[in-house]
Amino acid sequence: MANTSPIACFETRDLCKVYGEGAGAVHALRGVDLLAPEGELVVLLGPSGSGKSTLLNILGGLDRGSSGEVYFRGRPLHEASERQLTRYRRNHVGFVFQFYNLMPSLTALENVALVTEVAPNPLPPEEALALVGLHERIHHFPAELSGGEQQRVAIARAIAKRPEVLLCDEPTGALDSATGVKVLQALREVNETLGATTFIITHNASVADMADRVIVFGDGQIRENRENATKLDPKEIAW
């Protein structure tokens, strides 16, 4: 019988990452087997140093594993050339980091337009900013925006190229809880509206309540991988 199961967005098999060598080697990932279906919102939890960012960087093509396999929609990233990996990042992946890295001399709209000018099929920058609830702030400079608003500009910038994948490394790490909720609501809206498979690394375990899937890391391995039967709206999350 034909295999009719849909291809996952990401699959990793026995993925390992070692930084350095000899006595000083750090085994950041120790055999990670992951299957992430298309369109899911995945929250990654785990103690500091457990390998979350290392995994996210490899999924996003910013780094490579030391051994094992990584597939994006069935395509082997572990076999990709540097050029192919660059093209993969540019065309398919949006990144959001803890610090927003906006250009201070450009308005919110211009920061997003920087990306849309070079993407093949972008969202209009106004639309990307509206999706994260910033339609009334588009002509403000970063210094005129709160931390949460700046992070939402960074999210608009990440999604403006319509990535299939949105990878967020501690997107609320620098924010207070009320502002963090707004950023999480923007991420949920983007996940639902654009259908981008979304990974969020956080140290706040209660953020897991908004996820389709929760993956808990420990010492370079997946300790727990569970699906939520129901998802909470970020504003219902207790911080």
Ligand SMILES: Nc1ncnc2c1ncn2[C@@H]1O[C@H](COP(=O)(O)OP(=O)(O)OP(=O)(O)O)[C@@H](O)[C@H]1O
């Ligand atoms: N470029 C690097 N060179 C050497 N070691 C590294 C490098 N990047 C990460 N590591 C090490 O790999 C391990 C996993 O790090 P990683 O950043 O993936 O963990 P994490 O779970 O994301 O941690 P945190 O929650 O603190 O961000 C850690 O021991 C870290 O010190």
